[in-house]
Structures are given as structure tokens and as C-alpha cells.
Amino acid sequence: TDGYDTRKYLARLPELQLAISQIRSGYFNPGEPHKFTEFADHLVANDRFCVIADYEEYVKCQGEVSDLYMDWVKWTKKCLLNIASSGKFSSDRTINQYATEIWDIKPVEVELKPLKIVKMSQKKFYYHDVYQNFL
Secondary structure (H helix, E strand, C coil), rough: CCCCCHHHHHCHHHHHHHHHHHHHCCCCCCCCCCCCCCCCCCHCCCCCCCHHHHHHHHHHHHHHHHHHCHHHHHHHHHHHHHHHHHCCCCHHHHHHHHHHHCCCCCCCCCCCCCCCCCCCCCCCCCCHHHHHHHC
């Protein structure tokens, strides 16, 4: 991050300045108002992951995601395509390799409870309706 100055970004991002100021002042945590002051100060002084530099693009992308989410057919299509394209996660292999080769531990079987179906809206929504729109 040599040459990266968070203050230059903050100077043109008043909404981010306000958010950091509110975090610093305890606005979001009045019971412990100074709990996140050090975090906010460190973010501004040492943003080694360029969070502040990425803020504008993140907000723009989040707006696009929010718009897409409002269109159930397009959202569901993208979700299904993403799931179908994901394949085996490399992190699964990496974690198993670490467990075996470094930590010398074995997996533990865990019984999972059935998923609870949550009704998202009053509109009836069927995946076969979305699937028909793929064709």
C-alpha cells in the first residue's frame, strides 16, 4: 500500500467519513462507546487491505446486486448457474489436507438437523417456473 493515502479517499467520500466517525464515536454501540475507536483509527491509519479504496466499487456493486435481487427470475437463474458451476471447493481439499498432514486429526461425523423452510414472500414462487424461463 505504498503511496496509498486513505485520507485522499475519505476527502471525497463524505458518507464513508460519517460512517467511520460514527464507529469511532460509539454511535452504533452506546453501551461501550469507545469499543471500536481503535479499530476505526487503525483502519484510517493502516488500511493494508485497501478497504477504503474499494469502498466506492463495493457500494456500486452492492447496488447492482440489490437490483438483481428484486428480479426473482434473474436472481434465481444466477444462483442456480453459480451452484451448478461451483464444482468441488478447493478450500475443502485444503482443510482436509491440513487436518491430515499438519494437525494429524481425523474428521468427526456431525448429525445435521433438517433445514427449516422459510417463506420469503406472499408471492408463490416455484422453481419450475424459473426453469421454464431458462429454455
